[in-house]
Amino acid sequence: MHPAPSVIAFTTLSGLGFGLLFWLGLGYPNVTGWVAFVLFAIAYLMAVGGLLASTFHLGRPERFLKAFSQWRSSWLSREGICAVAGLIVMAIYGAGLVFLGTSWPLLGAIGAVLSLLTVFTTSMIYAQLKTVARWHTRLTPALFLSLxxxxxxxLAGQVAMATALLVLAGIIQMVWWLQGDKAFAQSGTNMATATGLGSIGTVRAFEPPHTGNNYLLNEFVYVVGRKHATKLRMISLVLMIGLPVLLLLAPFAHLFALLAVLSHLIGVIISRWLFFAQAEHVVGLYYGKR
Amino acid sequence: MTQLPEQTERKLGLVIDLDTCVGCHACVISCKGWNTENYGAPLSDQDPYGADPSGTFLNRVHSYEVQPEAGPAQLIHFPKSCLHCEDAPCVTVCPTGASYKRVEDGIVLVNESDCIGCGLCAWSCPYGARELDAAAGVMKKCTLCVDRIYNDNLPEEDRIPSCVRTCPAGARHFGDLGDPDSDVSQLVAERGGMDLMPEQGTKPVNKYLPPRPKDTLNDETNILAPLLAPVEQTDGFLGWLDKALEKL
Structure with a gap:
């Protein structure tokens, strides 16, 4: 799949932003006034910034309001609704903390749940696709949620929690990669089933429909990124999990915390790039590619 | 509404004969023509006369070489367009309701004025039937020429999809695959029509007729042998001439 920068930015930033909102909604850390303002501002910049980035890959972004209508069947529609609902609830909850110095725990809990649901619905947009075997697994929501x-x-400064959860996310990430490498072969879809000609003999793509490129090949048959995949996985794992965990275990310093956050962010971006770049769509089979 | 109908009154679709298709691409051209000049956003081209031309097509013809365990390889031309699936994943993923399947005839369509161009329907389609038009920013797909098949302004023989009307080999057939007595259903039953990627669970309406078994040539016959055998004539005038010239 084509690793569109707008989609990578969206899933990375909004994932982190809603993750922070989740903790803030549960009262970790239990802050009010200016400190709360700064934390909420960071969370909203990431969550809203990510959502705005996601509109850049739309063909007709001016019609985005229509996307809230099909929640009965569409995970993308559900995601939009959860995101907006979560942001509104958390804004009211945040306003209470920042301006009134009071906490409404029930509202915060609802906001936390909606924040997690937003991340879950994002992951389901990918996990629902049978056409991309690497994504079509329950491990995909587990990966998005744990990260x-x-x-x-x-981001919320919960050192003990962050350490444990980072290790857990790292384990899920590794399992997801190992499973994903086998998924396409295990899916049962191949050139024989794609063409229905397998009963005659071995099928080989002889001539593509056009000598030029097309939307399908650009969007679904991205092969450039697969070359250095193993090295990039190692780099991603070190930056996303390894380095932040080491920095958290070290005696607390603001500089270390900042470094841990930046390292994690870059690590997740690399992981998300691989998420798309390595994903094989079955339509590639019609072109004799994967 | 992007929920799929429980069932459709008819199942209009195509039957494509892989035995007959000659790979001329006439259906590709007529499809591009009709769907550019008529309903909806035109099928645009990018850099059409430049170094890297590309464009939107609703129908593309692939060619495959199939090598049986014994015998010569076969070349099979393979037209591919929307299969108007009964369980169309492209419909349910749509966030805006632009993508829908009609209850009356089962045709899968895009309401272009509702499409935000997110591309998710194309991601969910295993067949590559949907293409996002780079100029219009909306999703394009085969409409089964919905603006031809019900069009009273056209002569009756033209009220079939453009690709079917154009095919010079008679490799494309149009009809109601939900009616077991229709010509297309009979054809599918007779020739063992098949689904593409049945394991994807999309239940395609369009069917493909597999190539008929080929004639078997006599074992080890080299069809070039008569042409490769040395020309030798040992008697008559040419024989004498050959020998005479040889001696010179």
């Missing part, structure tokens, strides 16, 4: 909660804990 979001771990990153949120890191």
């Amino acid at each position: 979001s909660i771990a990153g949120g804990a890191l």
Whole structure:
């Protein structure tokens, strides 16, 4: 799949932003006034910034309001509704903390749940696709949720929680990669089933429909990024999990915390790039590619 | 509404004969023509006369080489367009309701004025039937020529999809696949029509007729042998001439 920068930015930033909102909604850390303002501002910048970035890959972004209508069947529609609902609830809850110095725990809990639901619905947009075997697994929501909660804990300064959750997210990430490498072969879809010609013999793509490129090949048959995948996985894992955990275990210093957050952010961006770049769509089979 | 109908009154679709298709791409051109000049946003081209031309097509013809365990390889031309699936994943993923399947005839369509161009329907389609038009920013797909098949302004023989009308080999058939007595259903039953990627669970309406078994040539016959055998004539005038020239 084509790793569109807007979609990578969206899933990375909004994942972290809603992760932070989740912790803030539960009262970790239990802050009011200016400190609360700064934390909420960071969370909203990431969550809203991510959502805005996601509109850049739309063909007709001016019609985005229509996307809230099909929640009965569409995970993308559900995601939009959860995101807006979560942001509104958390804004009211945040206003109470920042301006009134009072906490409404029930509202915060609802906001936390909506924040997690937003991340879950995002992950389901990918996990629902049978056409991309690497994504079509329950591990995909587990990966998105664990990274979001771990990153949120890191931003919220919950050292013990963040350490444990980062390790958990790292384990899920590794399992997701290992499973994903086998998924396409295990899915049962191949050139024989794609063409229905397998009963005659071995099928080989002889001639593509056009000599030029097309939307399908650009969008679904992205092969450039697969070359350095293993190295990038290692780099991603070190930056996303390894380095932040080491920095958290070290005696607390603001500089270390900042470094841990930046390292985690870059690590997640690399992981998300691989998420798309390595994903094989079955339509590639019609072109004799994967 | 992007929920799929429980069932449709008819199942209009195509039957494509892989035995007959000659790979001329006439259906590709007529499809592009009709769907550019008529309903909806035109099928645009990018850099059409430049170094890297590309464009939107609703129908593309692939060619495959199939090598049986014994015998010569076969070349099979393979037209591919929307299969108007009964369980169309492209419909349910749509966040805006632009993508829908009609109850009356089962045709899967896009309401272009509702499409935000997110591309998720194309992601969910295993067949590559949907293409986002780079100029219009909306999703394009085969409409089964919905603006031809019910069009009273056209002569009756033209009220079939453009690709079917154009095919010079008679490799494309149009009809109601929900009616077991229709010509297309009979054809599918007779020739063992098949689904593409049945394991994806999309239940395509369009069917493909597999190539008929080929004639078998006599074992080990080299069809080039008569042409490769040395020309030798040992008697008559040419024989004498050959020998005479040889001696010179």
